[in-house]
Amino acid sequence: MWTTGKVIAKQNWNDKLFSLRIEVDIAPYIAGQFIKLSQMQGDKRVARAYSLVNAPDAPYVEVLAVEVQDGQLSPKLHELEIGDEIEVSTKATGFMTLDEIPSGAVQGSDLWLLATGTAVGPFVSMLSTAEPWKRFERVLLVYGARFIDDLAYLEQLKAMELQYPQQFKLVTCITREPNPDGLTSRIPQGLLSGEIERYLGVEITPDDSQVMICGNPDMISEAQSLLLERGLAKNLRRAPGQITVEKYW
Secondary structure, eight states, X not given: OEEEEEEEEEEESSSSEEEEEEEOOOOOOOTTOEEEEEEEETTEEEEEEEEBOSOTTSSSEEEEEEOOTTOSSHHHHHHOOTTOEEEEESSOBOSOSGGGSOOGGGSOSEEXXXXXXXXXXXXXXXXXXXXXXXXXXXXXXXEEESXXXXXXXXXXXXXXXXXXXXXXEEEEEESSSOOTTSBOSOHHHHHXXXXXXXXXXXXXXXXTEEEEEEEOHHXXXXXHHHHHHTTOOBOOSSSOOSEEEEEOO
């Protein structure tokens, strides 16, 4: 179940938010899935789940994490440096993947990705593969955080805008300071007011849109309720719809 990995790169986005790139051999996985990292603390193994940020064909795994005050594992992970070892689960899991999105006539033309905080990780992984660009005419990422320096992988995402200028649109939603390059709003408020769709120039509709929502439970609950009121339906294997969600804690 566990194998030993070695930290080969580390990125500190701010004083609490960081990414670890780990050299490790695990089973094949799908973009959007997560692994567990763990340490033995005394006679107890402490493990936590982290979504993979990298594309599945990368020769490493990468996770985005935030140090939680008084957390059992995240402060220890934050202390890791290049060359340090960490235990990694041998198999990734999870259903926040494009495999779960209906295909064919019910798919629609637009893929909406709504994320807050570190929950952008699985979307960065998906966008690093060919699948979303082949399946959808437009891909729209709505990325929420409290402060601008809480936005990880922003330069990588901006590079994708240049790489796919006709397909990819990005808007950041910042809640606790002015945001000159995006919106100053929570994601649900931006959906309710319509300012997210006006900013991106695309409307969310049942016929055209698939919406994947990943982040804090309050954002997910509010955003999903607003979309259900607009005629979208939760995506179930037995009944394909337009809304796919994953709570991040």
